[in-house]
Amino acid sequence: GENVEQHPSTLSVQEGDSAVIKCTYSDSASNYFPWYKQELGKGPQLIIDIRSNVGEKKDQRIAVTLNKTAKHFSLHITETQPEDSAVYFCAASLRNTDKLIFGTGTRLQVFP
Amino acid sequence: EPEVTQTPSHQVTQMGQEVILRCVPISNHLYFYWYRQILGQKVEFLVSFYNNEISEKSEIFDDQFSVERPDGSNFTLKIRSTKLEDSAMYFCASSWADTQYFGPGTRLTVL
Numbered sequence: 001g002e003n004v005e006q007h008p009s010t011l012s013v014q015e016g017d018s019a020v021i022k023c024t025y026s027d028s029a030s031n032y033f034p035w036y037k038q039e040l041g042k043g044p045q046l047i048i049d050i051r052s053n054v055g056e057k058k059d060q061r062i063a064v065t066l067n068k069t070a071k072h073f074s075l076h077i078t079e080t081q082p083e084d085s086a087v088y089f090c091a092a093s094l095r096n097t098d099k100l101i102f103g104t105g106t107r108l109q110v111f112p
Numbered sequence: 113e114p115e116v117t118q119t120p121s122h123q124v125t126q127m128g129q130e131v132i133l134r135c136v137p138i139s140n141h142l143y144f145y146w147y148r149q150i151l152g153q154k155v156e157f158l159v160s161f162y163n164n165e166i167s168e169k170s171e172i173f174d175d176q177f178s179v180e181r182p183d184g185s186n187f188t189l190k191i192r193s194t195k196l197e198d199s200a201m202y203f204c205a206s207s208w209a210d211t212q213y214f215g216p217g218t219r220l221t222v223l
Contacts, residue, residue, distance in 0.1 A: 032210045043116075043203050043214040046154060051210075089155060093210060098143060098160035098168045100212060105154055 002027040006103030014111055021106045023090035024072040032093040034100065035064060037086045044089060048075070080110045082102050088112050098107045114138045118204050118217035124221045125194055133189045133218045135171030145205040145212060146185045147178045148172070155203065161187065209221065 003026040013019050023031075031052040034046035050057045050064045050073065057064050061080075064065040077084055087107050091100040117136045125131050137144050146158040159169040161179055178190045187206075191198055199222045205212040 034211065036214070043118075043216045046211065046213060049211060091155075096144065098162070099157035099170070100147075100155075101157070102155040 002030060002035075002092055002094055002101045004090060004101050004103040006090050006106060008106060009104065010109070012109045012111065015080060015082060017080055017091045019075075019077045019080050019084070019108055019110075021075045021088055021090070021108070022072060023074070023092075023103050024070075025092040026071070027028075027092075027094060028068070028071060029073075029094050031063070031095045033066060033090040034091050034093075035075050036089045036091065036102075038089060038105075039086045047088075077108075080108075082110050082112050084108060085110045116204055116206055116213055118202075118215040118218050120218060121216065122219045122221070124223065127196055127222055128193050130190050131194055131220065133191075133204075133220070135187045135189075135206075135215055136185050137187055137204065137206030138208075138213060139185070141206035141208050143167075143207045143212075144179075144181070145207075146189045147205060147214075148200040149203065149217075150200045158189075158202075162219075181197045191220075194220075196222050198222050199220050 006023045034049035037047045038044045061078045064078040087105045089105050090103040119134045144161040149155045160167045160175045176192045180188050201217040203217045204215045
């Protein structure tokens with residue numbers, strides 16, 4: 001079945017710096033890749049997603065890139081702010097299936 | 113903005129007892145899901161539900177688990193005889209297509 005690996009497990013950056021989180025997936029039939037932010041005690045909140053027919057997508061300070069050949073996708077956060085501190089999860093979904101397969105998560109800490 | 117809601121926020125139960133976790137999905141969504149997250153671990157898929165039947169389930173979702181949409185708004189997860197290892201956060205999600213929106217979760221503690 002599909003497997004999603006995520007790195008790094010923790011990431012500390014200074015406010016204003018950029019943060020990059022990387023994920024790889026195993027099944028080339030995966031076609032949908034969302035990113036979720038999870039704050040302490042809350043459910044995962046969708047922040048951006050990308051589909052396999054697109055290589056890059058941007059929403060203000062957040063961008064996601066997808067390399068289908070290498071089977072990896074990345075989350076880029078620019079001009080980080082302390083409120084960006086949270087756990088970020090990548091996920092992948094196969095075509096014609098319902099389930100999301102999540103990565104192991106990255107704890108991002110942004111220091112003022 | 114519409115959101116998925118879940119009740120209760122925290123449920124404590126004795127091993128062997130039945131629990132029912134409740135969810136109200138976003139109103140125009142057609143697909144419903146349950147996931148769980150053991151403390152400190154990743155989110156794991158349990159089951160998906162569409163058109164009043166299970167469309168997919170994981171190996172975790174054994175005979176002790178069941179789901180139901182008893183009316184037009186609620187979606188429930190029942191665990192018949194809880195085990196210690198069922199202790200986790202349980203998240204409900206709903207979607208119109210492939211984008212899934214998650215609720216705040218129910219923390220289940222089995223003693």
